[in-house]
Amino acid sequence: MRTTMQFATRAIGLTTIAMLTAAIVLFRPGADPVAVAAGQPAEVPADLAMVPADAIGFVHVRAAELWKNDVFTSFRQTFEKAGPKVLEALDNQFVPKISTFERATAFLLLDRENPRAGPMPYLVLRFSAPFDPDAVAAAYLKKPEKVQVAGKTVYGRRGDFGLYFPDKQHIVVSDGDGFEFYFRHDPPKTGPMSYGLKLAASGKPLVGSVNLAAIPFPPKALEDLPPEVKSLLKAEHVTMSLDLGVAARVDLTAGYKNAADAQEAEKAVKALAEYARKELAKVKEDLEKKFLAAKGPRPAEELPEALLTVFGLGAINSADELLANPGAYVKRDGANLTASVTLPKDLVVAVGGIAGVGAGLLLPAVQKVRAAAARMQSMNNLKQIAIAVHAYHDANGHFPQDIVDKNGKPLLSWRVAILPYIEQDNIYKQFKLDEAWDSPNNKRLSQVAIKTFISPQGGLANPAGMTHYQGFVGPGTVFEPGKKLTLNNMTDGTSNTILAVETADAVEWAKPGGIPFDPKKPFPKLTSISGNDLVSVAMCDGSVRSLNLKKISEMTLKAAVTHSGGEVLGKDWDD
Numbered sequence: 001m002r003t004t005m006q007f008a009t010r011a012i013g014l015t016t017i018a019m020l021t022a023a024i025v026l027f028r029p030g031a032d033p034v035a036v037a038a039g040q041p042a043e044v045p046a047d048l049a050m051v052p053a054d055a056i057g058f059v060h061v062r063a064a065e066l067w068k069n070d071v072f073t074s075f076r077q078t079f080e081k082a083g084p085k086v087l088e089a090l091d092n093q094f095v096p097k098i099s100t101f102e103r104a105t106a107f108l109l110l111d112r113e114n115p116r117a118g119p120m121p122y123l124v125l126r127f128s129a130p131f132d133p134d135a136v137a138a139a140y141l142k143k144p145e146k147v148q149v150a151g152k153t154v155y156g157r158r159g160d161f162g163l164y165f166p167d168k169q170h171i172v173v174s175d176g177d178g179f180e181f182y183f184r185h186d187p188p189k190t191g192p193m194s195y196g197l198k199l200a201a202s203g204k205p206l207v208g209s210v211n212l213a214a215i216p217f218p219p220k221a222l223e224d225l226p227p228e229v230k231s232l233l234k235a236e237h238v239t240m241s242l243d244l245g246v247a248a249r250v251d252l253t254a255g256y257k258n259a260a261d262a263q264e265a266e267k268a269v270k271a272l273a274e275y276a277r278k279e280l281a282k283v284k285e286d287l288e289k290k291f292l293a294a295k296g297p298r299p300a301e302e303l304p305e306a307l308l309t310v311f312g313l314g315a316i317n318s319a320d321e322l323l324a325n326p327g328a329y330v331k332r333d334g335a336n337l338t339a340s341v342t343l344p345k346d347l348v349v350a351v352g353g354i355a356g357v358g359a360g361l362l363l364p365a366v367q368k369v370r371a372a373a374a375r376m377q378s379m380n381n382l383k384q385i386a387i388a389v390h391a392y393h394d395a396n397g398h399f400p401q402d403i404v405d406k407n408g409k410p411l412l413s414w415r416v417a418i419l420p421y422i423e424q425d426n427i428y429k430q431f432k433l434d435e436a437w438d439s440p441n442n443k444r445l446s447q448v449a450i451k452t453f454i455s456p457q458g459g460l461a462n463p464a465g466m467t468h469y470q471g472f473v474g475p476g477t478v479f480e481p482g483k484k485l486t487l488n489n490m491t492d493g494t495s496n497t498i499l500a501v502e503t504a505d506a507v508e509w510a511k512p513g514g515i516p517f518d519p520k521k522p523f524p525k526l527t528s529i530s531g532n533d534l535v536s537v538a539m540c541d542g543s544v545r546s547l548n549l550k551k552i553s554e555m556t557l558k559a560a561v562t563h564s565g566g567e568v569l570g571k572d573w574d575d
Contacts, residue, residue: 053191474517
């Protein structure tokens, strides 16, 4: 573990120094990025105005301007050789038209009240000509639904991304949780992203900024870092911009709260430069030793590795030259540290292409991370429900059931009964247990959002008071009407009996009932909330697992739903 932390420390140290000392500064009077940003008007274009000043970070690409720049001449000419008819057909095959695409802005937000949800991605696309939002939604969403999220109309599908059209020239892409948070988020007027947003508004073809202050670093992750790295990480933002004037130039700025922090970081850069040189020397020694030890002729499949090794050694030597004199290329201006580098045109082409592709890939990549986090949070909700059911059993001598009146008519769900055991005793005490769930008093309470009953995989926001966690009701089930089940009654074993399941179908959490089950009839249809045939279930022993609906048989599902049927779960249960 210690070795791993030392390796991570080295990696972070090298990465940090590389960001601030990538190449030699070519400063010119009047071209300083700080001065450029400071002279920007208070207002920014509509697409940039959608980026909150407290975002985790953003990337802004002026795609149309980059495409017309001289560095892309060869690409553009090759593209145009396809002919006007082909290019016109390309335009007519997509909405909005490809030729009207101007800019793309991707950014991330983090809900500090629910950091487990992970970063929420957003992509804003700007077009030069108006388009029909309904046509766009129909083209890119299968069976698009119009859903009201915080009073705004969002097109989308459950478990998938959604589209929001603030007007007929902008498209915002995110998912249900993302839009829900974005619309209710009240960002500050200024923040760490303000510098980068003004820089992007100035017309820079490519600008990216990271809000270091918003990244929730685990405390222990920073303990073993060198003091110099900690000083650099005090930066509120790190902003990069590309300027395609007479030469292609990349400007990098690290902005700090005050000049004292920036001065401390400037000293840290010099210390880290020496540290980085020592680390690079070790890497160089290892690479050279391995490369020179190889005997020729070598097989053809080793050629790529050999070429990369030689290129890597050259890059290390170049980096060492830069790190030998960090004061020559890292400058301090007030509360900012700045560095700049002039790039070859061919490298700019590569960087521009990577940035454009990166902006497009950002949303699905982060969505995968968020989907995994949402799945884990949902499984934790099921775990808490199972624990609450057992706590109820310990207090009352049996599992909870739907609350009924004196004649046995169901009034309230078993979920209401476990409220005191999920830290919602205050809500529980306000319910009138002798009235139906939708009575004037209880209806108001049933609209309360109970966190444990809300699935983070719910996609586009459901109306208040809904849940995706249900139990089965019918002969032999845990929530069989009229039966007070105890642990002693569960002869099939608690680890072999399903307590609750997460499905795509949402129901009112306070309403009695559940998924109808009859062992003599076909098993009720379950739909995965994530759209990948996996459903999460809580077992009666408190464990939580995922079931693959494509692999598990109906016979095994029926056996798992009943608590004392004497069936043996099939081999597909453990697949």
